[in-house]
Amino acid sequence: MLAYAIKRSFAAFLILIVVSGLTFSLSHLSADPALTIAGEQASDEDIQAIRELYGFDRPIYIQYLEWAGRAMTGDFGESYHYGERVSTMIAGRIGTTMSLGVLAILFALIISIPLGVVAAMRPNSLVDRFALLVAVFGQALPTFWFALMMIIVLGVWWRWLPISGNDSWAHFVMPTIALGYYATPALMRLTRAGMIEVLGSDYIRTARAKGLSPTVVLFKHALRNAIIPVVALAAVWFGFMLGGSIVIETIFNLKGIGWLSYDALLRSDLPVVQAIVLIFASLYVVLTLAADLVNAWLDPRISVR
Amino acid sequence: MSILEVENLTVDIPVAAGMLHPVRSISFSVEKGETLCIVGESGCGKSLTSLALMGLLPKAAIRRADKLLFRGEEIGDLPERKMAHLRGGAMSMIFQEPMTSLNPAYTIGDQLMEVFRRHVTRDKAAARDRAIYLLEKVGISSAASRLGQYPHQLSGGLRQRVMIAMALMCEPELIIADEPTTALDVTIQAQILHLLAELQNEFDMGLILITHDLGVVARIADKVQVMYAGRTVEEGPARAVFDSPQHPYTQGLLRCIPIPGKTKRGERLGAVPGIVPNLVGDLSGCMFRNRCPHAAPVCATADDSLVTGPDGHANACIRPEPERVAEAVA
Ligand SMILES: Nc1ncnc2c1ncn2[C@@H]1O[C@H](COP(=O)(O)OP(=O)(O)OP(=O)(O)O)[C@@H](O)[C@H]1O
Numbered sequence: 221m222l223a224y225a226i227k228r229s230f231a232a233f234l235i236l237i238v239v240s241g242l243t244f245s246l247s248h249l250s251a252d253p254a255l256t257i258a259g260e261q262a263s264d265e266d267i268q269a270i271r272e273l274y275g276f277d278r279p280i281y282i283q284y285l286e287w288a289g290r291a292m293t294g295d296f297g298e299s300y301h302y303g304e305r306v307s308t309m310i311a312g313r314i315g316t317t318m319s320l321g322v323l324a325i326l327f328a329l330i331i332s333i334p335l336g337v338v339a340a341m342r343p344n345s346l347v348d349r350f351a352l353l354v355a356v357f358g359q360a361l362p363t364f365w366f367a368l369m370m371i372i373v374l375g376v377w378w379r380w381l382p383i384s385g386n387d388s389w390a391h392f393v394m395p396t397i398a399l400g401y402y403a404t405p406a407l408m409r410l411t412r413a414g415m416i417e418v419l420g421s422d423y424i425r426t427a428r429a430k431g432l433s434p435t436v437v438l439f440k441h442a443l444r445n446a447i448i449p450v451v452a453l454a455a456v457w458f459g460f461m462l463g464g465s466i467v468i469e470t471i472f473n474l475k476g477i478g479w480l481s482y483d484a485l486l487r488s489d490l491p492v493v494q495a496i497v498l499i500f501a502s503l504y505v506v507l508t509l510a511a512d513l514v515n516a517w518l519d520p521r522i523s524v525r
Numbered sequence: 526m527s528i529l530e531v532e533n534l535t536v537d538i539p540v541a542a543g544m545l546h547p548v549r550s551i552s553f554s555v556e557k558g559e560t561l562c563i564v565g566e567s568g569c570g571k572s573l574t575s576l577a578l579m580g581l582l583p584k585a586a587i588r589r590a591d592k593l594l595f596r597g598e599e600i601g602d603l604p605e606r607k608m609a610h611l612r613g614g615a616m617s618m619i620f621q622e623p624m625t626s627l628n629p630a631y632t633i634g635d636q637l638m639e640v641f642r643r644h645v646t647r648d649k650a651a652a653r654d655r656a657i658y659l660l661e662k663v664g665i666s667s668a669a670s671r672l673g674q675y676p677h678q679l680s681g682g683l684r685q686r687v688m689i690a691m692a693l694m695c696e697p698e699l700i701i702a703d704e705p706t707t708a709l710d711v712t713i714q715a716q717i718l719h720l721l722a723e724l725q726n727e728f729d730m731g732l733i734l735i736t737h738d739l740g741v742v743a744r745i746a747d748k749v750q751v752m753y754a755g756r757t758v759e760e761g762p763a764r765a766v767f768d769s770p771q772h773p774y775t776q777g778l779l780r781c782i783p784i785p786g787k788t789k790r791g792e793r794l795g796a797v798p799g800i801v802p803n804l805v806g807d808l809s810g811c812m813f814r815n816r817c818p819h820a821a822p823v824c825a826t827a828d829d830s831l832v833t834g835p836d837g838h839a840n841a842c843i844r845p846e847p848e849r850v851a852e853a854v855a
């Protein structure tokens with residue numbers, strides 16, 4: 221198990237280098253940071269002076285290495301626009317994004333696993349049809365449209381929930397549903413498919429032949445096996461959700477790092493963009509790794525391979 | 526009193542083409558310490574018969590029986606909750622597929638102890654002791670350390686031994702073993718069957734053994750029941766059936782089998798030419814007639830119920846042996 225973890229961590233590290241290197245070079249190619257800093261009215265000489273001052277005239281890989289070296293110590297430089305330290309800006313906002321992500325994935329799991337299990341127990345029944353409807357609905361609706369509908373109905377017409385800001389837990393309700401619902405169809409279908417397969421397996425017949433109660437057969441023997449791929453997928457979706465929070469945080473004006481990255485992109489605030497991409501990528505990689513480890517723990521056959 | 530007494534057990538399964546009749550009015554009984562072997566070619570309803578006894582038929586299947594007595598009590602109409610108390614406890618089953626019959630996510634110790642803790646006592650230490658005792662009984666060395674192993678760490682033969690140990694955990698009075706060795710290689714097959722027969726003797730259980738291995742049947746069966754297309758075509762004491770098979774189907778099966786004792790290990794059922802009839806819809810007459818070397822027009826409407834002779838040897842063929850022989854000579 222330890223060797224497996226070490227091997228996977230090394231791969232994760234390589235992925236981070238590739239991702240951050242690509243973002244760094246692409247963003248430097250697409251936007252001229254000197255221009256951003258100097259502003260619209262700056263003369264060519266001013267821009268050139270800034271270029272030299274900040275070292276933008278040096279080869280890109282040198283700039284990258286310098287940036288990466290500082291990033292490893294937690295120093296992401298200063299925001300071009302706000303002049304604040306990027307690390308401070310992110311530290312103040314990441315809690316909001318993480319809370320939203322965790323709430324959303326929990327919401328998705330709480331809806332999709334029971335629904336998937338019930339649907340699997342009676343394929344083609346009314347419950348199954350209902351679950352399918354939920355799934356199709358979730359897959360077909362664009363998240364932003366769904367979010368806007370909620371704002372109109374729950375926020376504007378009925379005035380049940382606040383529609384903007386992040387001052388209280390109530391502000392998180394709609395963003396959580398909007399973001400979490402997005403992952404529900406995939407998780408639900410995987411749970412259903414997994415349960416149907418497992419319920420027809422020989423070891424479930426054995427469990428029944430042992431006279432175990434239906435609850436034990438269903439939860440101990442079936443769900444434990446069916447849930448293995450669901451855990452992996454949930455981790456991937458959690459990563460997507462942190463990424464997806466860019467849209468949701470912007471719509472609901474929830475000031476997390478998703479909102480911050482949208483803001484930074486509009487302003488070509490490269491240090492902020494790069495830091496956020498690196499953080500999202502690291503989270504993503506760590507999540508996948510964590511999912512693999514949880515899987516290895518759930519499925520004793522994995523770590524042996 | 527028999528441990529198990531079955532009268533006119535029937536299983537029907539609705540399928541797209543109509544109603545399938547895979548098991549039709551079969552009767553048998555098993556006594557304490559007795560081995561009943563059920564033989565017959567693939568698809569004749571052996572597995573469905575055993576699943577019907579355990580109450581484990583697929584959901585769509587419909588089971589009917591005039592009598593389904595376990596220890597003298599009717600179990601045919603027991604609610605699922607009560608049936609679950611018998612399953613794994615007083616009656617248990619060993620399946621054909623040792624490779625996939627254990628849950629990959631739990632240790633074999635957990636899976637062994639679980640059934641004991643369900644039926645006998647919640648006491649973990651007692652369950653553990655029992656598991657170790659039985660693993661040793663089924664010939665698994667260093668049993669205590671095996672408890673922590675997962676199924677994928679064991680070979681097929683070991684897994685089937687674990688399955689046997691599991692079936693024995695709660696001292697059942699009846700064990701149903703549905704082709705317990707088909708998936709294993711030949712040398713291991715003989716070991717496992719031998720083990721099963723030995724344990725049955727030692728614990729004085731009733732055993733229903735479904736197998737293709739006629740050599741084994743010859744050696745360990747007390748009673749033999751030959752099934753064809755969902756019907757019993759011949760049954761009786763093992764000696765009588767082997768020494769003087771009455772039904773043309775049994776004769777066909779045994780033709781390629783050497784004398785008991787000299788039978789080669791792992792011998793499969795003989796090849797009887799022809800194919801099994803379709804079991805959907807209304808069925809009448811002797812089902813074997815389209816493959817039978819002695820078939821006559823009357824067979825199409827014949828009553829294929831068993832007729833029992835004085836020695837308990839029963840046979841469903843309406844044309845008695847002398848008549849068939851005379852015909853063959855002419
Ligand atoms: N769930 C089911 N639905 C429809 N038909 C079934 C089902 N299960 C079994 N059958 C059919 O019932 C018949 C008897 O099946 P069964 O499994 O009892 O045969 P068997 O004698 O055990 O054969 P084998 O030696 O191959 O194990 C077969 O024709 C089979 O195709």
Ligand SMILES: [Mg+2]
Pocket residue numbers: 571572573703704
């Ligand atoms: Mg079978």
